[in-house]
Amino acid sequence: MEPVRAVKGMNDVLPAESVQWQRVEAAFRRTAALYGFREVRTPLVEATRLFVRAVGEGTDIVDKEMYSFKHHDEELTLRPEGTAGAARAYVEHKVHALEPVTRWYYLGPMFRAEKPQRGRYRQFSQAGAEVFGDPGPGCDAEMIDMLVTFLKSIGVPDIEVLVNSIGSGETRARYRELLRAHLEGKVVSEDSQRRLEQNPLRILDSKDPRDQAACEGAPSILDALGDEDRKHFDDFRRLLDTLGVAYRVEPKLVRGLDYYTRTLFEIKGAKQKLGAGDTLLGGGRYDAMVEELGGPSVPALGFAAGIDRLLIAGEPSGAEPAVDAFIAPLGDVAVGHALALARELRTRGVAVEADTRGGSLKSLLRRANALGARLVLILGEGELARGVVALKDLAGHAQEEVPRDRAAAIAADRLAASGAVRKEEP
Numbered sequence: 001m002e003p004v005r006a007v008k009g010m011n012d013v014l015p016a017e018s019v020q021w022q023r024v025e026a027a028f029r030r031t032a033a034l035y036g037f038r039e040v041r042t043p044l045v046e047a048t049r050l051f052v053r054a055v056g057e058g059t060d061i062v063d064k065e066m067y068s069f070k071h072h073d074e075e076l077t078l079r080p081e082g083t084a085g086a087a088r089a090y091v092e093h094k095v096h097a098l099e100p101v102t103r104w105y106y107l108g109p110m111f112r113a114e115k116p117q118r119g120r121y122r123q124f125s126q127a128g129a130e131v132f133g134d135p136g137p138g139c140d141a142e143m144i145d146m147l148v149t150f151l152k153s154i155g156v157p158d159i160e161v162l163v164n165s166i167g168s169g170e171t172r173a174r175y176r177e178l179l180r181a182h183l184e185g186k187v188v189s190e191d192s193q194r195r196l197e198q199n200p201l202r203i204l205d206s207k208d209p210r211d212q213a214a215c216e217g218a219p220s221i222l223d224a225l226g227d228e229d230r231k232h233f234d235d236f237r238r239l240l241d242t243l244g245v246a247y248r249v250e251p252k253l254v255r256g257l258d259y260y261t262r263t264l265f266e267i268k269g270a271k272q273k274l275g276a277g278d279t280l281l282g283g284g285r286y287d288a289m290v291e292e293l294g295g296p297s298v299p300a301l302g303f304a305a306g307i308d309r310l311l312i313a314g315e316p317s318g319a320e321p322a323v324d325a326f327i328a329p330l331g332d333v334a335v336g337h338a339l340a341l342a343r344e345l346r347t348r349g350v351a352v353e354a355d356t357r358g359g360s361l362k363s364l365l366r367r368a369n370a371l372g373a374r375l376v377l378i379l380g381e382g383e384l385a386r387g388v389v390a391l392k393d394l395a396g397h398a399q400e401e402v403p404r405d406r407a408a409a410i411a412a413d414r415l416a417a418s419g420a421v422r423k424e425e426p
């Protein structure tokens with residue numbers, strides 16, 4: 001039979017790698033908690049119209065990349081990003097009435113039918129956060145500070161923060177006309193001919209060389225900012241300076257999604273490892289989205305980081321042993337004793353594998369070594385008869401006999417003394 005394979009662009013994460021995932025996810029949760037964010041978990045499937053409304057028609061996500069399907073009469077979509085679902089939940093549960101400011105974070109898989117390549121997949125994971133209810137630039141600056149702290153904590157080198165402001169609706173309407181006038185008569189890509197009508201700002205973001213040439217010398221959106229927008233952007237930058245966060249203003253940064261207002265940012269890093277796809281995360285303000293989704297007028301700010309890319313960008317941690325201790329029963333009678341001893345050790349926080357396959361002591365020791373176990377507890381017929389366990393230290397190569405009824409306590413103490421016990425997850 002032809003073997004069944006994983007869907008293209010959707011990857012398995014086997015245990016050797018999932019250790020790295022857990023490390024990055026734990027670092028993210030820890031940082032988010034330190035900044036007062038709490039976890040929200042929204043469904044993987046939402047009504048298609050949520051994304052059409054929140055992300056916007058004319059965006060790559062909505063036009064080309066959504067996994068949408070019809071189930072009975074419902075038009076549904078596998079979530080391509082996390083902000084729309086979070087904002088939907090915020091409105092649906094009337095969270096604005098419960099608290100003036102809401103800080104949520106999320107972690108989990110997203111789905112986009114993109115062309116798979118290194119760092120770009122069809123199922124990928126994002127870690128993101130949203131702040132609802134705070135219009136001030138302090139909130140924007142602190143989010144960037146949090147992200148830089150997080151990226152440093154996982155060892156991402158060459159962190160580069162890019163910021164921009166695309167102002168509010170009025171600024172953009174004014175700027176759209178300036179940009180259209182600049183692009184008039186210039187050659188742009190087929191996609192951008194369409195964008196010229198719908199959303200010319202996105203042409204600035206295009207990777208197509210024709211579009212990039214056409215945008216050469218285009219007016220800067222920063223020159224079109226209204227007074228309030230300009231003050232917000234200046235204050236934001238001043239606060240980044242106060243916090244000592246290095247950044248670069250990039251007036252061409254507009255990002256793919258339609259819902260942004262004012263602040264936009266992207267953080268790149270580890271260029272050597274990621275090459276052109278070195279954008280680790282992006283975000284910004286979307287002060288109009290909550291109202292657009294039927295809620296009250298509540299300002300909001302958020303970002304999403306691609307965990308798949310963070311794993312490539314960060315410093316991998318060393319391999320963790322699979323278990324601390326290994327139990328080697330020799331002969332059928334010893335198996336029951338081995339399982340009971342394993343259970344005792346686990347209640348003491350020791351990770352254990354008890355071998356129940358049978359086999360020679362030599363093969364069992366080989367397995368213990370492969371698992372990275374520090375101690376092996378051997379239960380042979382002789383040990384059983386004498387009421388003892390042979391305790392073998394694989395690092396120190398010493399072996400001794402200990403009483404069966406104290407074996408778990410002694411082994412746990414040895415492991416604790418050598419620092420080789422399971423660490424509590426944060």
Ligand code: AMP
Pocket residue numbers: 081112114119120121122123124125126256279280281282283304305306307308309
């Ligand atoms: P976006 O939601 O498009 O603003 O993307 C935010 C971040 O998610 C990007 O900077 C990437 O790190 C990550 N990302 C977006 N799309 C993909 C994808 N198809 N595969 C892997 N990571 C992605």
